Amino acid sequence: MAKCGFKWWYIFHPQELTKSNDRNDREQECRNNLVESFVEHHLTVEQIREIYIDSNIHSRFPERSGGLSSIEARKRLRDGGANVIECPRKISNVKLFLRQFLYRLWLLLIGAAMLSLATYIIHLMRGNNEPVNLYCTLILILIVILMCFMTFYQEKRTLQVTSDLKAVLPTSCIVIRDCKKQQIREEELVTGDLVIITAGAVIPADMRILQSNGLKIETSAVTGDKEVYDYIHEAVTTYPSVFDARNVAFKGSFCLEGDGIGIVVRTGKYTVLGYIINIHQQVSKTQSKLKMEIDEFVNFISILALVMATVFFMFGSIINNFQNVLDHFIIGFLIIIIANVPQGLPAMVISQLAIIGRRLASKNVYVKKLDIINELGATTVVATDKTGTLTKNVMVLTDLWYSRKHQSNHNCMTNQTILHVNYPRPVIAYEQPLCDIFVVMSVCNRAHFECVPKLSYALERETSSQVSAKMLNMRQVSKRFTVLNSVTGKPSMVFAMHNNMVETKDVCSTDNTQGVNETQRSECQQKNDAFEGDHIYGSPSDVALLRYVEMFSSVERIRMNYITVLDMPFNSDRRYHLVIARDVTKLLEMQNDEKATNESNDGAIFVMMMKGAPEVVLKYCNYLQVDKDCLPIDGKLRQECQVNAQT
Structure with missing residues (x-):
């Protein structure tokens, strides 16, 4: 039909x-x-480098690229515009309020009020002052204005909440400019920028992938395809379109796993997402089911009232031989129409919706329009991702199991939804296995603090052989002095060396098994309050690990002693995160120990760290460190580890 x-x-x-x-x-x-x-998906990385000369792309190792200069980036931003998609013009408060009167229920009540006013005027002209009709008119108009104000307030409040949420959402990304990693706003992205893509990040612009390390991107927000695909950096043949190439990431897509580097090829309204939004703005909006039902009801009542009024008016006029037609018109037509209008129904419906809207608001659920509540109430199944939707996407480390003993902080938790844990009784600090655990938590971790200064990207990605050559050729320690860490307040022994490189060591010995005094406890509490999840960027699990380590040590001080050589990010297939790092302290020991240097035991300075699912990590382990001893993992000990991992 x-x-x-x-x-x-x-x-x-x-x-x-x-x-x-x-x-x-x-x-x-x-x-x-x-x-x-789009032609970039057909081009190789070498061809991309020739086209985007100013981006200083390293074709073999894109992580060593220099990126755009700040001057060139500002010039392109001025010429090409900001990386923003223009939203529809905001409606004014007056227009938004007047638009509420177009609701058919209100039009029906306004029509009834006008008929009541017409009845009052006709009676007044005939010398009959009947204020009842005037009172009815004023009451109906007042009801309409009050109900329109309620719906206006709900829409205005929802628009304000939406605007506030847009201001709160992170809109920054990490780019390579002037051979440095820089964190800039998405609006400042320009064509030719090199963007570092990490797991959990939203793609800020359309970009061609230059490097992919297990990169998996979900593009349902752009293409509607819910499948997650592996993205590559190789060029494709001339046959596939850009949507099937899997080497161009679109703005608004979500990176689920892996990392990579991409070069921006489209920004703002010229992106695929900008085109989709432009199309959606031209499509007429659909009405809610409740509004359509109310419109049908209003049409039915209007037709029924007109038919009844016409029939009774004609019968009355015929019976009285068309005498006193005006009286029959007032009594048999206007009054019947007014009587058929359910004046209390609109107020009752809107009042109930407003009450439900306030209840939803108390649960942090904001409804854009009141009539949508009916569809929410008719919903039987809600399918949604709980992370960040039904939960706050914040994780907390509450338990440790090491040296065959369990350390729990559950007793410190006041409720099940806290953002962090208070530590009135810290774990035993600097115990031998715990030091290694803190190192793995800090180094085998992709989260980072917001306050960490931006280092040179080229220097950070320097090969391990070059670094080791520098370290082994350094002269003996010339100066030794003690400094206080500005974040933790703990003393550190710093050794000044050649080439302006320094080594930092904790003054506290790793064999110290004494507990933390009350001053350190209060210090842990202050640091716990300072390093909330909003100050750390990364996946929730990595953020929780970093926050825990920062309670008792300095994450950045630990990371200074290790140079990452290989980093295999966590994914759902491997279920572990693997890092191979070069231990700087071992290099210094070898440099000071002439015998060790002559033996060239280079393998001793590499450390492999792994974290992930307990059963997966345990599969690759043969020994378990208990205090200072290493016990071989047999069947009984393996079962003990699995039982403690599940509790």
Whole structure:
């Protein structure tokens, strides 16, 4: 029936059919132009480097690229505009308030009020002053204004909440400019920028992938495809389109696993997401089910009232031989129409919706329009990702198991939804296995603090052989002095060396098994309050590990002693995160120990760290460190580890 009605509508309105066909043709033409405008997926990394000369791309090792200069980036930002998609113009408060009166229920009440006013005027002209009709008019108008104000307040409040949420959401990304990693706002991205893609990040612009380390991207927000695909950096043949190439990441997509580097090729409204938003703005908005039902009810009441009023008016006029027609018109027509209008129904419906809206608001659920609440109430199944939707996407480390003993902080938790744990009784600090645990938590971890200064990206990615050559060629320690860490307040022994490189060591011995005094406890509490999840960027589990280590030590001081050589990020297939790092302290010991240097025991300075699912990590382990001893893992000990991992 719907299709039949659709065809008959176009038969009587052929111009609408022509407009619809023209609109579809224009949309199809725009789609074709959009797909044809992408050629980067057919180009190799070397060809991309030749096109984007100012980006200083290193074709073999993109992580060593220099990126755009700040001057060139500012010039492109001025010429090409900001990386933003223009939203529809905000509606004014007056227009938003007046739009509420277009609701058919209010139009019905306004019509009834006008008829009551007409009845009062007719009676007044005939010398009969009946204020009841005037009171009825004023009451109906007051009800309409009050209900319109309630719906206006709900919409305005929702728009304000949406605006506040947009301001709170992180809109920054990490780029390579001037041979440095820099954190900039997404609006400042320009074509040619080299962007570092990490797990959990939203793609800030359309970009061609230059390097992929197990990169998996979900593009349902752009293409509607819910599948997660592996993205590569190799060029594809001329046959696949840009949507099937899997080497171009679109703005608005979500990186689930891995990391990589991409070069920005489209920004702002010129991205695929910008095109989709432009199309959506031209599509007429659909009405809610409740509004359509109310419109049908209003139409039924209006037709019924007119039919009844006309019938009674005609019968009354015929019976009285068309005498006193005006009286019959007032009594038999206007009064019957007013009587058929349910004046209390609109106020009752909107009041109930407003009450439900306030209850939802108390649960941090904001409804854009009140009539949508009916559809929410009719919902039987809600399918959603709980992370960040039904939960706060914040994790806390509450238990440790090491040296075959269990350390729990559950007793310190006041409720099940706290953002961090208070530590009135810290774990025994600097115990031998705990030091290694803290090292793995800090180094085998991709989260980072917001306050950490940006280091040179080229220096950070320097090969381990070059670094070791520098370290082994350094002269003997010339100076030794003690400094206080500005974050932790703990003393550290710093050794000044050649080439302006320093080594930092904790003054406290790793064999110290004494507990933490009350001053250190209060210090842990202060640091716990300072390093909330908002100050640490990374996955929730990595953030929880870093926050825990920072309670008792300095994450950055630990990381200074290790140079990452290989980093295999966590994914759902491997279920572990692997890091191979070069121990700087071992290099210094070898440099001071002439015998060790002559033996060239280079393998001793590499450390492999792994974290992930307990059963997976345990599969790769043969020994368990208990205090200072290493016990071979047999069947009984393996079962003990698995039982403690599950509790």
